[in-house]
C-alpha cells in the first residue's frame with residue numbers, strides 16, 4: 039500500500055507537471071500566433087500598397103518606351119531646326135558683311151583720295167633735312183662748337199653760323215638732332231603706302247660721309263631706319279587689304295660704284311648693265327639682276343638687304359667712308375580681287391655715296407676718279423630733281439647711271455623725297471653749307487601749275503663749293 043501511495047503521489051506530481059507543461063505550451067503558442075498574426079497583417083498592408091506602385095511603374099515604363107521611340111524623330115527635327123537658324127544667321131551676317139565690305143571699299147578709296155591730296159599739297163618732290171646729333175666720337179677737337187641750329191617755332195627752317203654770319207635755309211621740313219627714327223619715318227610714311235597703290239617712289243639720303251645717311255636709311259637693330267620701317271608698313275597695309283587685294287612684293291638691291299652697277303643680292307656682286315626692255319614698253323631693265331620675292335616682314339629679315347657688301351675705301355675723312363650708292367628697290371604688284379585690275383608700284387630707297395668735296399678728301403689717282411664719279415652722279419641727280427620740280431620738258435636722266443637706272447621712278451607721276459643729312463659741328467661747316475645749298479637748289483624751285491613757266495632760280499657760286507661741272511653752290 040505504501041508503494042501504491044507512492045505511485046499515486048508520483049502520478050499526482052506528473053499530472054501537475056503535465057498541466058504546467060500544457061499551460062506553458064498554450065502560452066507559447068498564443069504568443070507565436072500573435073506574432074504571426076502581426077506579421078501577416080503587415081504583409082497584407084504592403085501587398086495592398088503594391089498594385090498602385092506597380093501601376094505607376096508600368097506607366098513610367100510605357101512613357102519611357104514611347105520617348106525612346108520618339109527620340110530619333112525629335113533629334114532629327116531639332117538638328118534641322120538648328121541648321122535653319124544657323125543658316126539664317128549666316129545669311130544675315132554675310133549680308134551685313136557685304137555691306138561693311140562695301141563701306142570699307144568706299145573708305146579705302148576716300149582714304150586714297152585724301153592721301154593723294156595730302157601728298158599733292160606737300161609736293162611730289164620734297165626735300166627734308168636731318169641734323170645729326172653731336173656724338174662723342176665726332177668731337178675730335180675739344181670744345182668744338184655747334185654751328186647749326188633749328189627753330190622750334192618753324193620746322194622748315196634752320197640756320198648755320200659761318201664766318202660770323204647766320205645763314206638761314208628754308209626746306210620742306212627740318213628734323214632737329216633729337217628727332218627719332220620714328221618721327222623721320224612718319225613724315226614719309228604716306229609716300230611709302232602710295233607705292234602699294236601703284237606709285238613710283240624714290241627716297242634718297244644725301245650728305246657728307248659720316249653725316250648719318252646709313253643711320254637714317256638702315257638704322258641699327260634696336261633702332262631701325264626707313265628701309266625696315268617701310269617694309270613693315272607695306273606688309274601691314276597689305277594685311278589690312280587682304281580681303282580686297284592680293285600683292286606680290288619683290289626686292290632687288292644694287293650698288294653703283296664708279297658708274298658700274300653691281301648686284302648686292304648676288305654672292306659674287308655680279309656686274310650689271312642697264313638696257314631697254316625688249317618687251318617693247320620702252321622701259322629700262324637690268325638683265326641678270328637678282329629679284330627675290332618676299333612673303334612677309336619676317337621673311338625680309340632673312341634676306342640680307344643691308345649695305346654690308348658695299349665697296350668702301352678709307353679716305354682721309356673717314357676710315358669706312360662709303361664710296362658707292364646703294365639702292366634697295368621694292369616692287370609691289372597688286373591685283374584687285376573684285377575687278378582683276380592690276381597695279382605696279384616701286385619704292386626705291388637710296389643711300390647715296392658721301393657728298394664731300396674731292397680736294398678735301400685728299401684724293402689722287404683712282405680715288406680722284408672715284409670722287410669725280412660720285413660728284414658727277416650726285417650733281418646729275420640734283421639736276422634731274424630740279425628739272426622735275428620745275429616741270430621742265432627735258433629731264434637729263436642719262437647723265438649718270440643712278441638717274442638712268444631710276445628714270446622710271448623719277449619721272450612724271452612719281453614721288454621723291456631727298457633727306458639731306460648734315461653735321462652740326464663747326465669742323466664740318468663747309469660740307470654742311472654745301473649740302474644745304476644742294477638741298478635748297480632743289481627746294482627753291484616753285485611747284486604748282488601757275489609757276490610752271492617761272493624761271494628756275496639761279497644757282498650761284500660759293501668759294502668753298504666748286505663742283506665738277508659748271509653748277510656751283512650759292513653763297
Ligand SMILES: Nc1ncnc2c1ncn2[C@@H]1O[C@H](COP(=O)(O)OP(=O)(O)OP(=O)(O)O)[C@@H](O)[C@H]1O
Nearest residue numbers: 170171246247248249250251252253358359360392
Ligand atoms: N641721328 C643719329 N642718332 C644717333 N647716331 C647717329 C645718328 N646719325 C648718325 N649716327 C651715328 O653716326 C655714325 C655715322 O653715321 P652713318 O654711318 O649713318 O653715316 P653715313 O653718312 O652713312 O656715312 P658714310 O658716307 O660713311 O656711309 C654712325 O655710328 C651712326 O650710328
